[in-house]
Amino acid sequence: MNDADAQKVREALASLGYEASAPADEADVVVLVTCVVRQAAEDKAVARIDSLKGHKQLHPDSLVLVMGCLVDDAETLGRRFPWVDAFFRPSDIRGLAEFVRQRSLAEPDQPAPPFPSPVSVSIPISLGCDHHCTYCIVRLRRGCQQSRPAGDILADAVSAVGKGAREIVLLGQNVDAYGHDLPEQGVDLATLLSMVNSIDGLLRLRFLTSHPAEMSVSLIDAVARLERVCPHFELPVQSGDDTVLRRMGRGYTAAQYSALVGEIRARVPGCSIATDVIVGFPGETEAQFAATYDLVATERLDTVHLARYSPRPGTPAALLPDDVPEPVKERRRLALEKLQARISQEINSTYLGRTVEVLVEGKRRGRWQGRSGTNKLVFFDADGEWTGRMVQVEIIRAGAWSLRGMVRG
Numbered sequence: 001m002n003d004a005d006a007q008k009v010r011e012a013l014a015s016l017g018y019e020a021s022a023p024a025d026e027a028d029v030v031v032l033v034t035c036v037v038r039q040a041a042e043d044k045a046v047a048r049i050d051s052l053k054g055h056k057q058l059h060p061d062s063l064v065l066v067m068g069c070l071v072d073d074a075e076t077l078g079r080r081f082p083w084v085d086a087f088f089r090p091s092d093i094r095g096l097a098e099f100v101r102q103r104s105l106a107e108p109d110q111p112a113p114p115f116p117s118p119v120s121v122s123i124p125i126s127l128g129c130d131h132h133c134t135y136c137i138v139r140l141r142r143g144c145q146q147s148r149p150a151g152d153i154l155a156d157a158v159s160a161v162g163k164g165a166r167e168i169v170l171l172g173q174n175v176d177a178y179g180h181d182l183p184e185q186g187v188d189l190a191t192l193l194s195m196v197n198s199i200d201g202l203l204r205l206r207f208l209t210s211h212p213a214e215m216s217v218s219l220i221d222a223v224a225r226l227e228r229v230c231p232h233f234e235l236p237v238q239s240g241d242d243t244v245l246r247r248m249g250r251g252y253t254a255a256q257y258s259a260l261v262g263e264i265r266a267r268v269p270g271c272s273i274a275t276d277v278i279v280g281f282p283g284e285t286e287a288q289f290a291a292t293y294d295l296v297a298t299e300r301l302d303t304v305h306l307a308r309y310s311p312r313p314g315t316p317a318a319l320l321p322d323d324v325p326e327p328v329k330e331r332r333r334l335a336l337e338k339l340q341a342r343i344s345q346e347i348n349s350t351y352l353g354r355t356v357e358v359l360v361e362g363k364r365r366g367r368w369q370g371r372s373g374t375n376k377l378v379f380f381d382a383d384g385e386w387t388g389r390m391v392q393v394e395i396i397r398a399g400a401w402s403l404r405g406m407v408r409g
Contacts (some may be wrong), residue, residue, distance in 0.1 A: 001171055002033045002068055004122035004205035009033070009067070012097035016104065024171055026054055028060065029100055034068035036137060037311035037340050047069050049081050056083040063103060090142050091127055104231050117163035119361045119388050122171050123156050124148070125192065129173035130180075131211065134249045135237075135281065137312035143250055146174075147179050150187040150195065153399075157196050167204040167359055169346060176214035190222035191247050197226045203390055204359055204373070208234040208309035212260055213251040217267075224268045231268050232375040236258070236305075240295030241288035244281055248317075261299050272374035274303035277336060280329030282310045283388040289332050296339060300345055302374070304340040308332050309319055341400045348376065348398040355394045355408055360386040377402040 009031050010020065030052060034045040045068075050341040052064050067088040071077065074087040085103070128143040129136075157168050170192065172178055178189040187195075189207065196205055202303060204227045212235060223229050239245050240254045261273060266329045277292060296304055308329040311318040358378045360370040367379045368386050380393050393405035 001090075001124060001173070002035055004029075004171055005067065005093065006033045007118070007311050008091075008093045008108060008120065009096060012093055013100060016097065016101055017156070018100075025058070026319050028059075029063045029065065030055060031065045031067060031096065034066060034070035035384065036069045036141070036312070042070065049084065053081075053083045055234065063100060065096060065099070066282040067092065072141060080351055087226075091124065117160055117165045119165065119359065120167040120169060121160040121165040122169040123153060123160065124171045125153050125175065125178050126172040130177065131174060131251070132249050132316075134316040135278065135309065135312065137315055138154060140314050142173065142403075145174065145177060145181055147182045149182070150179075150185055150192055153192065153193055154199075157202070161199050161201045166202070166208065166308065166390075168199075170196070170205070170207040172207075174211045174214060176210045176216070176219060181356075188216075188218070189293075190216070190218045193219075193222050193226055193229055197228045202228055205229045206232065206375075209353070210235050212237065212257050215260060217263070217266075219268045220264055223271070226328075230373045231271035232373065233264055233273045233320075235264075235273055237295065238276060238278050239281065239288070240292035241284075243324075244284055244288050244292075247283065247320075248278075248281060254291065258295065258299060260302065261301070273299075273375070274305065274375070275301050276305045276307070278307050278309050279332040279336065280324035280326075282317060282323055283326055284309075293336060293339065296336060296343075296370065299348070300343050302344065302376075304336065306340075308333055308338055315323065345398070345400040348403060351376065351395040351403055352398050353395065355392050356403075356405070358391050358393045358405075360391060362387050379404045380407055382407050 013029060018029060024030055032045070032048055035288050036042040037047065056064050057063065064083060065086050065087045065088065066084050068090050071087045071089050077087050078084065086099050126147040127143050128145045129139045132139070134138060143309055156345045160168060176189055178192060179185065179187050193207065196202070201351055210233060215235070223231060237257050238250060242253045245253065264271060264273065277296065279289065281290070291334070309324070311322050333404060356372045356376070356378065358370040358372055362369065367381055369377065369379050372378055378393055392408045395405040396407045397404040
């Protein structure tokens with residue numbers, strides 16, 4: 001979501017005559033888009049804001065702007081970081097652009113050239129969330145779910161493809177619940193996927209992040225039916241223990257999650273599934289962690305995003321004692337990481353000798369990189385320009401986190 005906001009900021013500033021500047025110390029406008037979903041993310045954002053104090057001292061006429069989930073009480077933040085010119089709530093692109101327009105020292109003779117579109121463009125379809133996960137600060141910062149009108153989303157997608165995007169990623173804190181707050185428009189996520197799927201020039205379509213309590217059979221079937229929708233699901237489980245899930249406010253049991261995984265695999269054969277897991281939630285015992293470990297071992301998902309629990313001020317879970325010691329949290333995280341590395345290696349090894357379709361996103365460390373429809377990161381060597389192309393790649397090496405191949409055809 002922050003990447004999507006940052007892209008919109010780039011486009012808005014380009015329309016005012018600004019061009020991207022690297023490094024940042026040469027910039028007239030510095031915008032930091034922040035995340036505070038975990039303490040580590042907030043610490044990183046604060047450290048970056050602190051580092052911009054020197055930039056402001058050297059370039060007093062420049063603008064230093066902060067946006068995103070860190071921005072709760074702008075007045076308090078202004079006293080804490082007086083070198084920041086303004087703070088903007090998440091996704092307040094219009095407010096930020098208007099502030100820059102009013103503070104610009106000189107009007108440009110003409111707008112800068114349109115900001116080039118990346119191969120993959122993320123489009124928020126809803127902001128906020130109606131769930132009450134006890135550990136999550138997102139709802140406090142982004143508010144209740146607000147679905148965007150389907151027509152606006154479709155227009156954004158058509159525009160992005162017209163500027164060169166080849167993949168669209170539809171985003172929401174709980175993407176499966178899209179449209180529930182707009183019953184009059186009669187469009188749910190499955191219908192929206194069908195609408196965007198029909199755009200000429202679009203090669204791929206993805207969506208994230210899902211909630212196990214909201215995913216419908218119609219959505220699963222849409223993934224199976226629509227040719228441009230990638231057979232990949234981001235389906236956070238967070239814990240494999242029912243008591244922990246209740247304390248987290250997740251609204252499902254471990255058995256219900258496993259049944260949903262089975263339903264997805266039956267209806268979308270060959271799909272990939274990624275999940276999120278939090279270890280060390282308040283009160284998590286060794287037996288409860290073992291239940292999570294067993295779920296990960298049994299379900300054999302393609303990717304597990306692991307995090308140690310960190311209390312977020314203002315959330316219900318922050319009122320609970322953070323009683324799992326940090327060394328224990330790290331031990332549990334490492335145990336799951338080791339398990340998942342083995343599972344991912346075994347899954348990825350099944351790709352050896354197979355030819356997969358890869359959408360090339362660009363170069364990284366001298367090699368072309370892209371992703372398969374099942375969201376596998378694929379590298380290959382080849383002469384020429386391949387960015388934005390869909391290519392057939394025969395897999396010759398498989399690691400736990402990526403694949404390597406040779407272009408065929």
